Amino acid sequence: MTIEAWRITGQSQIDSYVGRWAELAVLLVNELHVTQARGRAVTPPPDRRAALQEAFARQNWTPGHTLTSADVDRLAEVAAELHPAFSGDITSLNQALVRHAAVPNLHGDPPVLAFHAPDADWADALAADAGTALAMVIGVGQGQRLRSCEADGCELVFFDVTRNASRRFCGLPCQNRAKASAYRARRRT
Template identity: 85%
Template sequence: MTIEAWRITGQSQIDSYVGRWAELAVLLVNELAVTRARGRPVDPPADRRAALEAAFAQQGRPTGRALTGADADRLAGVAAELHPAFTGDVAALNAALVRHAAVPNLHGDPPVLAFHAPGADLVDAWAADAGTALAMVIGVGQGRRLRTCEADGCELVFFDVTRNASRRFCGLSCQNRAKASAYRARRRT
């Protein structure tokens, strides 16, 4: 009897390709589709292209292609389409995959696996690849790793890469706010 390696630790292998595109989905949703972050209301960026370029630079992530204002505006729609996947809405994710023509194929030299047509524009390519990455995470039974922050007043999403998928907050500030709030509630009773 053979036991697959991922069953030993209870973890599926999520490769760097899937992780990279899932992180892009997180970045798009957090920059363009969230209305509350860390307990405060967030206004949509006035200049989406500048906001995305700043977020890419902060993460040290090159875009690969020139991002136009029209692309950034369309990516806001993609972010809104991908946001429900972080709460387990697979129907919305499936609709996004169909809308952006996500189809596995090899292209380039050397050939690279992608989930967008070789001639796809930047927005459809990113949407197809990021949506497929989220679908792959969910499809291997790791959907609980796609999370929304549990702190009150925060809608930020994240891709939980902890060993036991136990992360609950987008960051330390939300974790501290939640702990302080729980402490104050205990003190009142």
């Protein structure tokens, strides 16, 4: 009988390649699809392209491509397609993988593993790689690590890398709001 290491220690065994693309999926959903964050309505920035470039820079992700407004519009569609995966909807994730022609291959010099066709346009390539990373996380039994914030009024998603996969909130502000709300509810009764 073989016992996987992550079952013994509780530590996730997601490689850095998959983790990086899963984090990119998180970034796309949070920047381009979420309408409520940390208890407040999110209004799209006047220049979504600049906002997305800034978000890429914060995550030290270099797209290797000059973003256009059309790219941002396509990536907003991709974000909407990937968002249900964070709630466990694998049907829509499978549809996104098919729509963006996700297929493993090696290309470049030196060869680099990718999950998009070498001739795919930039948005399809990003969608295929990020979608495949989410599918791989789910496929190795770690789907509970793809989460949506449990705080009221927050739709942000995250990739839980804690040891026991117990993270419930996107960050400390939402956790504090939820705890304060629960405390006030207990005090009322």
